Amino acid sequence: MTLVVQKFGGTSVADPERMRAVADHVARCIRRGTQVVLVISAMGKETDELLFMAEQVSSKRPGREMDMLITAGERKACALMCMALADAGVEAQSFTGSQAGFLTDTNHRNAKILEITPDRVVDALSKNIVPVVAGSQGVSTERDVTFLGRGGSDTTAVALAHTLEADLCELYTDVSGVFTTDPRVVSVATKMQSITFDELLEMTATGCPKPAMRSVEVAHNYQVPLHIRSAFTWEPGTLVVQEEPDMEQPIIRAVTHDLSESKITVSEVEDRPGVSAKLFRYLADGGINVDMIVQNVSDQGCTDISFTVPTEDLEAATEIISGPNLADLGSKGVSTDQAIGRVSIVGAGMKSNPGVAATMFETLADNGINIEMISTSAIRVSCVVEASRAEDAVQALHTAFGLDAA
């Protein structure tokens, strides 16, 4: 019998009507002979609402208590889903992260799974009871409730699928799959039937909204087949596979963009070993997640280092690189730019196709779009451009790489 882990959350379970639609879908799957394990995350915007309430109650919000608070959202959603399933004629039982056997470290707000011992989930399955597992939560080695972080329900689903040796992990969302680019920006964007893990990882790292990157990494590491699909149209979505079997695949699979970062440039840093290491150690100690890093060509013993950070961390980052720290780097000053956009092309095919980056740069130049920073991986090229030109860049690249729907 086929065993499928299905994950639903957010808009997919935002209200009673959506809950019943999901329950009907699960009932249909079971009638077709599929064994189903559900992973449910909080309804609609509930997690945001709980965070907002905590801010109103207190300026001090200990991680242990934040996790106790936020995980309540998933518990509610799981219990309600079991009731909706009961109405649809499906026997179901909810399990908290702890009950489902998710042991985590003690790193509150962003705990990591150490081990899963899903005895109760397995026991329910053996009795033809659908287990409904609360997403993004577990119990720590200190016996406290832990939260796996935003998007952690995808990780719960993938990790559980691996542990149960499920045939497939389906991540249901409000879009119908993974597209060649954002369909809001490029109307001729097309849905991909399949994509490799490497490609999806590059896409989630560069602005593709779903699924959570950490879950894709876990799925990749443990070779859990993923299906990213819609909880609204129920049509087949995009399969995520280890390797792309189709030899006729295009060189570039997708164009992504991201407007959520800002650029920081540290000017005229001394060009000697250890200086950039020092800079990024300061930032890491301050909890700043640095993304693209570009060090310009050295000019007379000095160099400029530019990098991007999430715009929400911009203030904290510039605070860190000031005063004694700035002096320690021997720098003359720091400049920032919030009006940037990152545009990326992604595709495993570029590995064996030289000239892809050149085509990208030419396309941008032909459209009068200036490139401020460049970074590359084996299957991705990213350019930082003016924020106001980012969507133009996406449209031009989508056409240039032959991705527009016929």
Added chain:
Amino acid sequence: MTLVVQKFGGTSVADPERMRAVADHVARCIRRGTQVVLVISAMGKETDELLFMAEQVSSKRPGREMDMLITAGERKACALMCMALADAGVEAQSFTGSQAGFLTDTNHRNAKILEITPDRVVDALSKNIVPVVAGSQGVSTERDVTFLGRGGSDTTAVALAHTLEADLCELYTDVSGVFTTDPRVVSVATKMQSITFDELLEMTATGCPKPAMRSVEVAHNYQVPLHIRSAFTWEPGTLVVQEEPDMEQPIIRAVTHDLSESKITVSEVEDRPGVSAKLFRYLADGGINVDMIVQNVSDQGCTDISFTVPTEDLEAATEIISGPNLADLGSKGVSTDQAIGRVSIVGAGMKSNPGVAATMFETLADNGINIEMISTSAIRVSCVVEASRAEDAVQALHTAFGLDAA
């Protein structure tokens, strides 16, 4: 050092401002050298909102899932309270029912506590961390989350106070204590400084709104001193004691009324042994909680049996006493009356004062109020009257028994 269990819930913790007010109060208690254990129930009307949501999601609401759903409310409130305490400079840790060691039976929606092993609570206290325990919940012998029922947080507080050998259990509410009658009905009602458990039990059984009757029974059985007081004015409230030390106490302590029940009369039942037993067995099997029972004088081998049930159970009860069941009782028919009110006088002093019941009946007669049913205990007399006259009856009795404030 004095150890006090303090319970807050509902309106007392309805919003961030109330949370902070409670946290400030706890901080003050600690500064005065009191050790505090908090028991918190859901904020404002949250439990009602969760019940309403469940009704919208499903017509089938398994008890196990309802408990998972409803207990989320207490978890949220506990976590937020810990954050408010952190802001007030008090280190605190939240504990779910399971974490606080509340083992219960498997009777979902209305579980009974089997055992409390509060190791983590004791451990927190020993480190000067205020334990904040989620009210009305536990973990069953089947390892499922259980809910102790509405008002169960009072029971959690009292049972925990007993287990911890606390010096006092304070139940904070939105009224300033126990009154001689409902102050909304009788403006000259007075707050009692103290009351005996027996009296309070009779009062909670006959319409006094707070605290939950089950918690008073537990406190009575285990001799846990209670203090019922206001979370808004913070003034001293009403102490609940084992025996009334004041010999000058009035004969009658309080007048209560209750409009939430309906009367059912089963007419012309055969007057032979076992018939009424059969009737109430049918009702008990149907889960109907019968309150007052009056069997009228037999007339030519037949008798009328009247009893009251919560109005919400009226339809179910009349359904049970119909068709074959009614025939089995040999009855000619069933009549119901929703427009009834029960008025009660309560006081340990009446045990040694004959004539109290007669005074009550005379007072009602003098005011033209007809008595439909009567039931008595050693320290209480209750009369069922027309609902529209219930408040008149309360006012007249409050005056007649000398309870009006000077």
